[in-house]
């Protein structure tokens with residue numbers, strides 16, 4: 001009897017954990033209806049334009065934050081989904097000029113700054129402390145450019161999946 005009871009308790013425990021996981025997944029699915037997903041992350045692309053700070057606020061209200069881009073694969077993904085439009089990304093040097101940080105507080109190691117001919121971004125000094133990801137052909141300019149944080153652009157929120 002004791003063995004059977006223990007087995008039942010274990011089964012019940014497993015079932016409870018599975019239900020918790022299922023509920024968590026259901027919550028993520030509900031919260032990210034209409035979002036894009038890639039590599040267990042979810043992305044919301046705004047259709048309206050706002051300042052960097054207001055855009056970030058919209059993301060945090062959604063339980064997300066502005067997108068961070070730490071590798072080439074992700075930059076390529078973003079270039080593809082933004083399709084020649086400009087979108088705020090979660091990077092700023094507002095705290096210390098020239099020291100670009102992600103919204104999660106980590107420093108940028110290299111970044112995907114745009115450069116073409118005589119243009120090398122970032123080039124805005126203290127006037128431009130936020131960045132948009134950018135794609136222009138003729139002349140080709142692909143990557144990030146720093147712009148005035150008060151400018152109005154679309155934005156990308158990112159919600160990371162925590163298993």
Ligand SMILES: [Ca+2]
Nearest residue numbers: 125126128129
């Ligand atoms: Ca700056």
Ligand SMILES: [Ca+2]
Nearest residue numbers: 123124145146
């Ligand atoms: Ca610039």
